Amino acid sequence: MMRPDPDQTEAVVPGVLNTDEAASELSGVYDFVVFAGSGVERGAGVPGWRKLLEQIKDRAGVPDEVVDNDRISNCSGHDFPDVAQMMFEHLMASRRGAEWYSVITRALQSQLTPYTAQQVEIFCATPHVVTTNFGMSFEEAYRVARPHYRVQSANHPLHVAALPDFDIAPIFAGPSVVYLHGRADAHHIILTRDEYERYYPLPRGGGARVPDVEQFLRHLYEQRTVVFVGFSFRDECFLRCLRHLHEGVKLSDEVAGGMVGRTPRLGRIRHYAFVMRPERGPSEDPNGVGNEHESYRRLCEELVQMHISPVEMRQYIDWMQCFSQVRPSRGLEFRATQEGERSVL
Numbered sequence: 001m002m003r004p005d006p007d008q009t010e011a012v013v014p015g016v017l018n019t020d021e022a023a024s025e026l027s028g029v030y031d032f033v034v035f036a037g038s039g040v041e042r043g044a045g046v047p048g049w050r051k052l053l054e055q056i057k058d059r060a061g062v063p064d065e066v067v068d069n070d071r072i073s074n075c076s077g078h079d080f081p082d083v084a085q086m087m088f089e090h091l092m093a094s095r096r097g098a099e100w101y102s103v104i105t106r107a108l109q110s111q112l113t114p115y116t117a118q119q120v121e122i123f124c125a126t127p128h129v130v131t132t133n134f135g136m137s138f139e140e141a142y143r144v145a146r147p148h149y150r151v152q153s154a155n156h157p158l159h160v161a162a163l164p165d166f167d168i169a170p171i172f173a174g175p176s177v178v179y180l181h182g183r184a185d186a187h188h189i190i191l192t193r194d195e196y197e198r199y200y201p202l203p204r205g206g207g208a209r210v211p212d213v214e215q216f217l218r219h220l221y222e223q224r225t226v227v228f229v230g231f232s233f234r235d236e237c238f239l240r241c242l243r244h245l246h247e248g249v250k251l252s253d254e255v256a257g258g259m260v261g262r263t264p265r266l267g268r269i270r271h272y273a274f275v276m277r278p279e280r281g282p283s284e285d286p287n288g289v290g291n292e293h294e295s296y297r298r299l300c301e302e303l304v305q306m307h308i309s310p311v312e313m314r315q316y317i318d319w320m321q322c323f324s325q326v327r328p329s330r331g332l333e334f335r336a337t338q339e340g341e342r343s344v345l
Contacts, residue, residue, distance in 0.1 A: 013297055015304035019318050022272055022311040023325035026125075030330070031172070032225040032272075034122050036131040036138070039230025039316070043116040046135045047107060049080045055107040056087055060099060066090045077234025085193040101187045108135045108184055115141035118320060122229070125323040125330065127175040130220065132231075132238075134184040134191075138177045146175075162186060163199075164212040168219055180213060200237040201244045214241060221245045222265065228273035228308070229319055233299055246306040271308040274319040275300065 017025075026032060038048040047055055053072050056062070067086050075083055091097050119141035122129060129138055142158045156174035161167065163182035171178060182189035190199055190213070199213040208214045220226050221242070233239055246266075253264040278292035300310040313319060 013300040013304070013310070016300055016310045016312050017272070018312060019322040020325070022274075022309070023322045026225075026227065026272065026322070026326045027329035029225045030126075031128060032126050032227050033128040033130055033220060034126055035220075035226050035228045035231060036119075036122065036129055036133065037229070037231030038133055039232070040118050040122070040131075041116060041133050041135060041137055041230075043118065044113045044135075044137050046133065046137060049077065050075075052104070052107055053080065053083055053087070056084070056103055059103045059106060060087065060091060060096070062087045062090055077232065078236045081191065081193040081196045081237070084191045088192050101184055101189075104134065104184045104189070104191070115144060118230070120145045121320050121323050123175070125326045126227075128172065128178075129176070130178040130180055130226075132181045132190075132235075134179070134181065134189055136183065136185070142175060142177070163188060163190065164210070166212060166216040168216075172224075178216075180216070196237045200241050203240065207244070208241075214244075217241055218245055218248075221271070222249060222269065226271040226308075228271070231273065233273070233275075233303075239302075242306055242308075266307060269307040271306075272311055273303055273308050274311045274313050274322075275303075276313045276316070 038046070042048060050072060053067075054069070057067055057069070057072065067083055067090075072083060088097075088100055091100055115137045119138055123142050123145040131138060139158060139160065159170050159174060159176040160179075161171050161176065162179035166178065170176075181191070190196055198210050199208050201208050201214065222245070249266050249269065253266050256262055257264075275296065278296055303310050311319070311322065
């Protein structure tokens with residue numbers, strides 16, 4: 001994919017890559033970490049934030065006076081934890097708190113397929129996945145991918161880690177999936193406002209009250225190369241944590257700037273994020289496409305500032321095409337079995 005013609009679209013934001021540029025750079029990073037959002041699992045029928053809240057309301061019988069359907073339909077990404085908090089508190093007040101996780105687990109099991117081709121594609125490019133999703137389809141995707149690809153770690157079992165236990169050594173010793181926000185079947189997840197405020201830095205500043213998530217994200221940000229896929233960056237708590245981590249490294253570099261022979265840490269940090277560019281519409285009114293372009297521009301500029309290179313997509317499949325370009329650098333060879341042809345990509 002070539003960079004868009006500036007005569008045909010809005011001006012390109014400095015620092016934004018196209019997929020060919022991203023593939024060239026990622027081919028030189030063997031063990032980058034894919035940070036997968038809900039968009040990667042959607043093809044398997046796994047609900048995103050809004051659909052999950054709708055299903056919780058429906059399955060738990062939450063009355064409209066607590067949360068109505070319009071509130072869920074119209075809420076922004078920043079409001080999702082508040083809506084979840086209201087439904088959770090309703091169940092607790094009704095002495096039905098034990099139903100919370102069973103309702104969520106059932107909602108996550110309503111899948112069309114046990115995994116998606118996108119998830120298999122990810123494991124063909126890297127052995128490490130971190131996700132904020134609660135479902136377990138990545139584990140099934142690895143089971144499918146492993147027999148059909150001659151990868152160096154083909155005989156390694158998949159290491160699974162979930163909130164709050166992020167032991168760095170085994171996670172990066174071989175193939176791994178990390179459930180950053182927990183797994184519903186373990187009855188420990190980050191979904192409500194109280195849970196976000198427990199594990200993420202608060203708006204008033206300072207670190208998180210419970211440091212597990214922040215410490216793991218600090219390791220990823222400072223020590224690894226992360227590629228965000230299917231991630232919208234609408235989670236304000238997550239964005240605030242990224243800002244907090246970036247500012248911490250920046251401050252450290254400034255304080256130690258006079259040290260002889262020291263290389264600034266921020267200069268060694270390089271991450272990537274696949275972002276969807278809004279289509280250009282017939283008008284650029286403040287409430288329409290023009291506003292989407294402005295949000296896109298602001299997001300890209302902030303990501304660049306945090307040393308996260310935006311990779312522009314025109315359609316969702318673009319990141320998969322980028323990963324397919326990365327795959328040959330991994331020495332992967334597809335075993336063209338009949339089952340593989342049916343089930344993999």
